[in-house]
Amino acid sequence: MHKGKGMKFVGDSRISAERKPNIPKDYSEYPGRTEAFWPNFLLKEWLAGSVFLVGFMSLTLAHPSPLEGMADPTNAGYIPLPDWYFLFLYELLKYDFASGPFILLGILVIPGLAFGGLLLAPFLDKGPGRRPHQRPIAVGMMLLGLASVIWLTYESASHVDWAQRAEANKPIPPSEEVEIDKQDPGYAIYESNCMTCHGGDLSGGAAAPPLIGIDRSAEEIAKIAREGIGTMPADQFKGSDEELKKLTDFIVSVNEQAN
CATH class of the missing domain: 1.10.760.10 (Cytochrome c-like domain)
Structure with a gap:
């Protein structure tokens, strides 16, 4: 460095000196086709999930599931039932085409096709729109699956006397010891x-x-x-x-x- 020569600074024009707030991009050029993930899309998903969660919790508080006793492997008369979210599969196995010699069809093939179809629905219907009438394949498969699950669950639950079942299998505290008066x-x-x-x-x-x-x-x-x-x-x-x-x-x- 020669005497009298000052230090020179070189700037990069690719880096903006102005700080910009975290504002999502403007998607007005594509109306109805896309939107900013944060906060627009995420807020809608959060609100929908919150409404469902509050409704589900209110339902469980208003109609609590009956509590049965501990499992007894020596009780041959006990008829086990799956949890409520598997009742539709339990009901499916009652039909002739999904039981007996066709049991593999009921426990593997039909549920596999149903869940596989729902998994592939977004890939089968690649329409750009998000409205239900713009994605008929995905919406149709969703409605068919939802109606099937609701109907099979209702059919299975309607044939069970839940109050009598809970009373017949009422739990007893393990620490409860009663002395039987055999002289009575x-x-x-x-x-x-x-x-x-x-x-x-x-x-x-x-x-x-x-x-x-x-x-x-x-x-x-x-x-x-x-x-x-x-x-x-x-x-x-x-x-x-x-x-x-x-x-x-x-x-x-x-x-x-x-x-």
């Missing part, structure tokens, strides 16, 4: 009428639910003993009315002790 007159009647199915300690068995932890009055228990309930047939109790009263008093006393 009602226990002798219980032995001859109920023990075969409900067990010696009223804890239930393969053919019947437990009788401990139930929330029923003596009159309700007497009615069930005479008329049956669920898979329990009528006229299971063969004793007199006096014996039935001793039996119901015994069962009620055991449950009062449990509570």
Whole structure:
């Protein structure tokens, strides 16, 4: 560097010296075809998701799912059911074309084609528009899939008595230990009428639910003993009315002790 010569700075014209705010690009040249991801598109998706989430939470609070007891592998009379979001597949397997010798069709082929079609729908219909009438293939496949799931779920749920099922499989706290008074007159009647199915300690068995932890009055228990309930047939109790009263008093006393 020679004396008297100052330092020179070279600037790059490709870098703007002015700071620009984070403003999305102007898509007015393509009306109805695209929009800025942030914040336009993302805000719409967030609002739609929030409305669905609030509605779903309100539904679960208004109609909570019944809670059943712990799984008992020794209970051969228990009929397991899938969770509600798989009920439509459970119902599908009841039809002749998807069960028996065609079971692979019901568990692999039909669901695979359905979910595969929904997965490929955006690629099968590449229309530039976003309105439903501009994308008939994708919208048609979506409506067909949604209607099928709703109908199959409704058909499956409508044939199940959920209240009776929850009552028959009512959970009992594991720590609950009840001392059975075998000297009670009602226990002798219980032995001859109920023990075969409900067990010696009223804890239930393969053919019947437990009788401990139930929330029923003596009159309700007497009615069930005479008329049956669920898979329990009528006229299971063969004793007199006096014996039935001793039996119901015994069962009620055991449950009062449990509570």
